[in-house]
Amino acid sequence: MCLGIPGQIVEITDANRMMAMADVSGVRREVSLAPVMPTSGDLTEVIGEWALIHVGFAMAIIDADEAAETLAALRGLGEAQETLEAMAEGAKALGERA
């Protein structure tokens, strides 16, 4: 749970809340961009960028090569799969009837 996973920011979903859709190994997940807010204040600057995503927050902008290497390392450790499963669990938890 302590390792982040690379994802690509695809679109801004809620500029007020600094939320964006990220593509994480083919899984779409809404994430917060608060930690990587550009100094210009213009969130659209990060569309298309890769970010290291940790528990739903983009913690750092990284380059595409770093993203690929990090993903390979996470796959080697089985952590990529674990994170994707956790994301699926999260989606399921939201769907469960209260």
Add this chain to the structure above:
Amino acid sequence: MRYVQEFRDPTTAKVLLAEIARVADQIGATPEKPVHIMEICGGHTHAIFRYGLDRLTHPGIEFIHGPGCPVCVLPMARVDECVELAQQPGVIFCTFGDAMRVPGTKKSLMQAKADGCDIRMVYSPLDALELARRNPNREVIFFGLGFETTTPSTALTIQQAAREGLTNFTVFCNHITVPPPIKALLDDPHMVLDGFVGPGHVSMVIGIHPYDFIARDYGKPIVVAGFEPLDLLQSVLMVLIQIRDGRAEVENQYSRIVPEHGNPVSIAAIEDVYEKRPSFAWRGLGEIDESGLQIQAKYAAFDAEAKFGIGYGAEVAREVEEPDGCACSQVMTGRIKPIACPQFGQCCTPEMPLGALMVSSEGACAAYYQYGGGRPLEAAE
């Protein structure tokens, strides 16, 4: 060597291993008189076992597995409190999946869920926030657990809940910080530590300066490392070179991710929402001064301890004994290897963990179990 072939770049791995061996020889490290290097982060522990780095490196290097797995250091009393919170009427209790199987004195969260509590595994505190928005008649509690990598995410979530004026969302804050337990271990006269491999993603948040005391006050080298096997080998080499040259500095092997001063937004959120507790209990390590965080009074409306009177912040912090015959605290402090624990693989397995070190893949016992750390080198090849 089976393991080296699995590296992204076996040639570089071999060069690094040879270099490590050369410097270890220069230092005079032998299996009888090893250099003790502690990897602080559980992610590193996992990678070391996964790639067999403890066996591939020079035999004079001994890895001591550090306290950097938040699930592993969670005392049973905290798990009991989680169950108690989950049993409150109308509560939806949200947790990271990793915490589900950690044993409490009576039950784990997994068992509590089976017994009918509404416990949900979420990926992010934002999922818990969304549950609170969607269920205004329910009380949603998020179990905030983890080191500085995770702390900002709960802080930012609380700030967001405050902006929205939500009244049914709280955090049960059990966040902990990396530097204090390192200091505690360095102050322990029984510990022999010659250098450290520092956590990568924690440092991405806090930067490298919180470790200055390790070099300055204790004269030990520390190298902040990525968790790719090559990152780890490179970092071990950097630690050894410092030892050989008689230097003690904070070096950053992972500068491509870790900025010197960390992430300013995250640090500001942590400082806005949390303050240090006077002390906090760690499983296996006991009470450590200023090692845990609590929610500041201005955010009391989002503090499960304040709202429900359960937890560390309640009048008496509960203490409970860890299970009989479990050697968790000795393993935790690196005094013995997991296989030396009488419960290892017998009463304690990843399926039925007795101690928390067996629960998460980042725990030393689980890593030993999964990758056969107890077997001799020949058997693994």
